[in-house]
Amino acid sequence: MGDGLRHIDVAERRARLALRHRLAPGARVTTPEAVADALVALHGTDPATVYLAVGARLADPAETVTQTDRALYADRTLVRMHGMRHxxxxFPTASTAVVHASTxxxxxxxxxxxxxxxxxxxGAPDAAWLKEVEESALAALARLGQATSGELAAEEPRLRERFVYAAGKPYEGLHSVGTRLLKVLGVEGKVVRGRPLGSWTSNQFRWALAPRHPELPVAGAQSDLLRHxxxxxxxxxxxxxKWWTGWRVTEVRRALTAIGAQAVTLDEGTGYVLGDDVEPVPGPAEPWAALLPGLDPTAMGWQGRDWxxxxxxxxxxxxxxxNxxxxVWWDGRVVGAWAQRADGEIVWRILDPRGVGSEAEAAIASRAAALGSWLGPTRVTPRFRTPLEKELVS
Known part of the structure; x- marks a missing residue:
């Protein structure tokens, strides 16, 4: 290139994705912690996404649920909490201080x-009253270990108090102190979501005290997160x-400078890599297939997705x-979609047939069979339904 910067083409970007996101057969790992560390974070808005994203990257996905439950609720090596873009x-528990300070x-x-x-x-009570309720609720949570909102309200009845939100507007409603306060405490890094009330696909969680972590300087934490x-x-x-972190552009540029990021050229313009990551990356030994869930961190990893x-x-x-x-992925690009029908069958459809021959179809079918096997009797419906997913299950 005339500007002297190294160009990273689409083929190499897909190679990096295959290896670093643990999707190529030789790159898969053995624990949910290794998956989360490789991806930095697993989307947790839909609880099933966490397990499906892990299972897609484990060398042996048969123990996906058991292993992920262990990491989340027994060893607490993974923790569900608010992060980027609210x-x-x-996240890996070791990352909680960095995530909290940076975002x-x-x-x-x-x-x-x-x-x-x-x-x-x-006209509800003031900040001093709210602080008193907060301290009482946190003390109750410490006693209980984990609790639902209702269980906490039984210990601290003031959490049930309600106030009118947006009075006189079309979206006027009643908010409970408990619902709003627990959300604030979650963003503040004081509480996290604990065990679900039902199975691993449940959207209802208990609350638990957040793991203790040091308070870090914001700029340093942003540099650490961006480096990872x-x-x-x-x-x-x-x-x-800027999109992934939710930061201001000035914060992104400051962090890029602080970590010594190296500019490169991409098909869509200037990109950045770590200073020691400029050299070419060879691709995986063989083409690969993957069935990734809705909101998967790879599919949602970049704002610019045309590559x-x-x-x-x-x-x-x-x-x-x-969302x-x-x-359905084949060798570094999205080629279609999949869904699970009511009888448990994993069905899929190719939308982009370029380069998808008999080898690709056999590999995709194999991954679909493996997914259906470890899901067993569990039925998964994405929290955010998309047109093709709904069509496939109809």
């Missing part, structure tokens, strides 16, 4: 201020980084809010 993720502090201050403002407008993410997902554009997902496929694979559904 979204719930599952949670600013959001937490905004959430608490919004709660106090809404309560004041409704670029190691997993680089190269990426500035727009990708692995053709734009014409998006209407079928995304919901109206931009990706279950996807």
């Amino acid at each position: 979204t719930v993720f599952v 949670g502090v600013v959001v937490a201050a905004r959430e608490r201020a919004a709660l106090l403002k809404d309560m004041a407008k409704a 993410w670029l190691a997993a997902c680089g190269p990426a554009t500035e727009a990708d980084l 692995y997902l053709a734009p014409e496929l998006r209407p079928a694979l995304f919901d109206y809010s931009g 990706v559904g279950p996807t």
Whole structure:
């Protein structure tokens, strides 16, 4: 290139994705902790995504549920908490301090201020009262270990108090102190989601006290998070980084400078990798297939997705809010979608047949059979339904 920067083409980006996201056969790992560390974070908005994303990357997925339950609820080596873009993720527990300082502090201050403002407008008690309720609720949670919102309210009845939100507006409603306060405490890194009330696909969780972690300087934490993410997902554009982190562009640029990121050229413009990650990366030994869940960290990893997902496929694979559904991958790109029918059958459809021959179809069928095997009697419906997923199960 005339500017002297190394160019990383689409083929190499797909090779990096296959290896670093543990999707190629030789790159798969043996524990959920290794999966989460490789991806930085697992999307946790839909509880099933965590398990399905792990299972897609384990060398032996048969123990996906047992192993992931162990990591989340017995060993607590993984923790479900708010992170980037005010979204719930599952992180390695060792990352919680970095995530909180880099992305949670600013959001937490905004959430608490919004709660106090809404309560004041409704004539509800003041900040001192709320602080008293908070301390009582945290003390109750410490005694109980884990608890539902209702169980906490039995210990601290003031959590049940309600106030009118947005009075006189079309979206006026009643908010409970407990619901809003627990959300604020989650963003503040004081509480995390514990065991679900039902199976691993349940959307209802108990609450638990967050693991203790040091308070880190924001700039240093942002540098640490960006370094980890670029190691997993680089190269990426500035727009990708701003979107994934939810930071201001000035924060992204400051962190890029602090970690000594190296600029490279991509088909869509300038991208960045770590300073020691400029050399070419050879691809996996053989083509690979994967069935990834809705909101999978790989499918949702970049804002600019044309290098692995053709734009014409998006209407079928995304919901109206931009959430990706279950996807079928062949050798580094999305080629279709999959779903689970009521009888448990895993069905799939190819939307982009380019390069998808008999070898690809056999590999995809094999992955579908493996997925159906470890799911067993469990039925999974994505929290965010997409047009093709709904069509496949109809």
